[in-house]
Amino acid sequence: MRPTSRAAVLAATFVLIFSVAACGSNDPGAGASGAATGSPPAPGGSPAGSDGASPAGDISGELRVWGMGNEGALLGALADAFETEYPDVTVNVTPVDWGQAVAKLQTAIGGGETPDVSQMGTDMMGQFIETGALEPVPSSVDPSVYFESAWNTGVVDGTAYAVPWYVETRLLYYRTDIAEAAGITAAPTNWDELKAAATAMQEQGGAEWGISLGTKNWQEYMPFVWSNGGAVMNDAGEFALNSPEAIEALTYYDSFFEEGLSPTAVPEGFDITPAFVTGTHPMFVSGPWHLGLVAEAGGADIEGNWAIALHPGKDGAPGTSFLGGSNFVVFTDSPNKDAAWAWAEFVSRPESQILWYEEATVLPAVQAAWDDPALGDDENLALFGEQLSSTSTQPAIPTWSEIASSLNDQLERVTAGDASPEDGAQAMQDAASGIGTGR
Amino acid sequence: MAGSGRAVKRPAAGAGVAAIEPTPAFAGGVRATASDRGGAQRNLVGWLFALPFVLIFTIFLAGPIVAALVLSFTDFGLRDLRNPLGTDFIGLDNYVELFGDATFWQSLFNTAYFVVVGVPLTLTVGLAAAVALDRGIDRFRTAFRVGYYLPVVTSIVAIAVVWRYVLNPDVGLVNMALGAVGIDGPNWLANPTLAMPAIIAMGVWRNLGFAMVVFLAGLQTIPRSLYEAAAIDGAGRWQSFRHITLPMLRPTILFMVVITTIGYLQLFEEPFVMTDGGPLDRTLSVSMYMYRQGFEFFHQGYAAAIAYVLFLLVAIVAFVQFRLLKPQA
Numbered sequence: 127m128r129p130t131s132r133a134a135v136l137a138a139t140f141v142l143i144f145s146v147a148a149c150g151s152n153d154p155g156a157g158a159s160g161a162a163t164g165s166p167p168a169p170g171g172s173p174a175g176s177d178g179a180s181p182a183g184d185i186s187g188e189l190r191v192w193g194m195g196n197e198g199a200l201l202g203a204l205a206d207a208f209e210t211e212y213p214d215v216t217v218n219v220t221p222v223d224w225g226q227a228v229a230k231l232q233t234a235i236g237g238g239e240t241p242d243v244s245q246m247g248t249d250m251m252g253q254f255i256e257t258g259a260l261e262p263v264p265s266s267v268d269p270s271v272y273f274e275s276a277w278n279t280g281v282v283d284g285t286a287y288a289v290p291w292y293v294e295t296r297l298l299y300y301r302t303d304i305a306e307a308a309g310i311t312a313a314p315t316n317w318d319e320l321k322a323a324a325t326a327m328q329e330q331g332g333a334e335w336g337i338s339l340g341t342k343n344w345q346e347y348m349p350f351v352w353s354n355g356g357a358v359m360n361d362a363g364e365f366a367l368n369s370p371e372a373i374e375a376l377t378y379y380d381s382f383f384e385e386g387l388s389p390t391a392v393p394e395g396f397d398i399t400p401a402f403v404t405g406t407h408p409m410f411v412s413g414p415w416h417l418g419l420v421a422e423a424g425g426a427d428i429e430g431n432w433a434i435a436l437h438p439g440k441d442g443a444p445g446t447s448f449l450g451g452s453n454f455v456v457f458t459d460s461p462n463k464d465a466a467w468a469w470a471e472f473v474s475r476p477e478s479q480i481l482w483y484e485e486a487t488v489l490p491a492v493q494a495a496w497d498d499p500a501l502g503d504d505e506n507l508a509l510f511g512e513q514l515s516s517t518s519t520q521p522a523i524p525t526w527s528e529i530a531s532s533l534n535d536q537l538e539r540v541t542a543g544d545a546s547p548e549d550g551a552q553a554m555q556d557a558a559s560g561i562g563t564g565r
Numbered sequence: 566m567a568g569s570g571r572a573v574k575r576p577a578a579g580a581g582v583a584a585i586e587p588t589p590a591f592a593g594g595v596r597a598t599a600s601d602r603g604g605a606q607r608n609l610v611g612w613l614f615a616l617p618f619v620l621i622f623t624i625f626l627a628g629p630i631v632a633a634l635v636l637s638f639t640d641f642g643l644r645d646l647r648n649p650l651g652t653d654f655i656g657l658d659n660y661v662e663l664f665g666d667a668t669f670w671q672s673l674f675n676t677a678y679f680v681v682v683g684v685p686l687t688l689t690v691g692l693a694a695a696v697a698l699d700r701g702i703d704r705f706r707t708a709f710r711v712g713y714y715l716p717v718v719t720s721i722v723a724i725a726v727v728w729r730y731v732l733n734p735d736v737g738l739v740n741m742a743l744g745a746v747g748i749d750g751p752n753w754l755a756n757p758t759l760a761m762p763a764i765i766a767m768g769v770w771r772n773l774g775f776a777m778v779v780f781l782a783g784l785q786t787i788p789r790s791l792y793e794a795a796a797i798d799g800a801g802r803w804q805s806f807r808h809i810t811l812p813m814l815r816p817t818i819l820f821m822v823v824i825t826t827i828g829y830l831q832l833f834e835e836p837f838v839m840t841d842g843g844p845l846d847r848t849l850s851v852s853m854y855m856y857r858q859g860f861e862f863f864h865q866g867y868a869a870a871i872a873y874v875l876f877l878l879v880a881i882v883a884f885v886q887f888r889l890l891k892p893q894a
Binding site: 232 | 643644646647649729733734752754755756757843844845846857860861862863
């Protein structure tokens with residue numbers, strides 16, 4: 127471990143942030159902010175309708191875009207399309223590794239060296255809105271174009287700071303052959319059926335386990351709370367993690383571990399795909415990326431022997447599933463906000479969303495894009511589209527990563543049998559209340 | 566582990582000292598020709614030579630160390646990112662909060678556990694390997710030496726991949742070996758009681774090579790005549806080890822105890838790559854907790870306070886060790 131050098135780097139980072147930021151904030155923004163804050167161009171109220179040609183006139187210059195992970199690597203295709211539409215703009219894409227995304231963005235903000243536009247994970251929104259480095263979305267952008275949960279990931283106190291780009295949600299993957307062997311012919315739609323299916327698959331279907339559920343993953347747990355009418359925070363803005371609905375959901379979630387239907391000790395770096403293909407774990411909950419992973423890992427052996435289903439609700443499908451994905455944000459220090467908002471409008475057009483789906487296989491955040499046959503004709507994708515209207519996600523508060531960490535810790539205690547669901551829910555509530563919303 | 570970073574640097578530093586040793590002669594030569602130009606100029610030349618180091622030390626070490634101390638008295642967070650000088654000074658609040666932070670105490674306990682078990686184990690195994698290579702094993706000596714030292718210079722990421730396989734509950738080497746003798750091996754890294762022992766095993770494996778190399782060097786400074794004299798007096802192998810090797814090796818052992826303890830107190834990489842501090846925070850070290858607070862939750866003021874508490878702890882422990890192990894004159 128190079129702890130001393132790590133400590134030094136840490137300390138050096140502080141100093142760099144201090145010194146560079148000091149220069150940055152005194153810098154009058156190279157005369158750019160004046161033009162930019164004044165009048166962002168209309169980014170096309172309805173992405174469906176506007177062809178973007180009209181405001182293209184005075185949009186020019188360089189547009190620096192940061193993209194994360196795989197998306198960052200593939201973003202060139204979208205950038206080319208944008209440059210065709212706005213020939214005076216040069217798009218420079220910088221791919222950023224997901225693992226370093228938060229740190230890089232923090233450093234960029236601290237150093238006053240932000241790009242114009244960046245992709246940003248929906249779960250990163252709260253903390254970056256808090257920095258004050260993000261520009262509010264102009265009122266000309268119509269929120270109803272996007273899935274509601276996706277839009278809300280970027281909203282704080284009624285002000286939106288992000289434009290949804292793509293989304294993902296989680297469905298139930300299950301082995302139809304094992305289900306049939308266990309006498310189950312239809313996908314489970316409610317809690318009782320899910321429990322019954324897991325039990326039957328383990329007892330009669332020959333599977334080692336009934337279902338794989340996260341032992342320390344709030345994203346797998348909270349959908350059960352949401353489906354039961356609970357929430358992270360109630361309408362009054364107070365944490366509600368120990369509400370009767372939450373306790374009931376946690377009790378239900380924990381019962382899978384209590385009854386030996388789900389493994390409690392999951393090795394670090396456990397990969398569900400091979401376990402699903404071999405049939406030891408005949409059910410799991412995951413996003414669209416597993417469609418490809420399962421098909422690829424299973425090949426012909428498993429073809430036709432698995433399916434996906436809407437997230438089971440308490441009384442019927444669809445329940446409320448988790449929504450994730452990425453937004454685009456524009457930075458207040460950007461010298462080229464006109465082009466930045468033009469970019470946000472451009473990527474929200476249904477045809478851009480479809481182009482991006484074909485490029486990166488991620489799901490459109492714009493509802494109209496789902497009418498396209500490329501998505502609508504695929505049975506599995508259509509299910510994801512149906513689930514997207516019934517989703518929820520984390521609140522956009524700056525302390526979320528910290529709260530999420532304690533939710534995971536408490537969930538781990540409960541599923542390991544170290545705490546009762548009541549105590550676990552109370553501990554979640556206490557931890558979240560102690561951390562607060564950061565406001 | 567800390568040992569490793571140092572491991573690579575220490576011998577190099579030693580070599581550096583050795584190389585510089587002859588400079589008095591060189592300096593003398595300079596002095597002879599420049600003596601009439603006065604001491605001030607000589608001073609200037611000296612500073613000029615030292616300048617790169619002084620600059621780097623000031624900018625990258627002294628400055629940040631002071632800045633971090635200041636930071637630890639503030640509530641520096643996300644809101645202050647764009648205007649760092651606007652952060653609020655909150656006095657000792659971070660330290661007070663730390664005192665009542667159960668997770669911090671847990672991390673402190675875990676770190677102590679790692680040190681108390683890990684340091685003696687690393688040094689014992691390292692010493693055993695060194696003695697074996699010095700005495701017993703003649704064939705393939707170089708191969709063994711390289712083999713033991715290799716983990717010290719191997720990337721932690723590669724090590725993590727291999728060790729995850731080794732400790733895998735179903736197909737791992739450890740559990741296959743246990744299975745061969747009829748024991749159903751546990752899920753090491755996911756078991757709250759066994760995760761830290763597994764991390765310790767990995768730490769020992771990773772750092773014993775450095776201990777071995779230092780002990781080997783120490784062993785070679787012990788005059789053979791002592792052993793011969795003891796043998797004539799009828800001392801056995803164990804007696805020679807107990808009454809010659811250990812006392813003669815005392816300075817080396819002191820050095821290794823201090824260096825390894827300082828390194829192990831700052832445990833970070835092993836749990837970071839293997840368990841992320843879990844399960845149930847049982848492998849969360851103080852350094853990891855500092856990283857989590859500073860860069861995941863962005864409570865940089867709080868993280869700086871943790872860093873200073875850790876620094877104080879390391880200083881105290883090292884001081885006590887020097888006191889206890891100093892050769893009595």
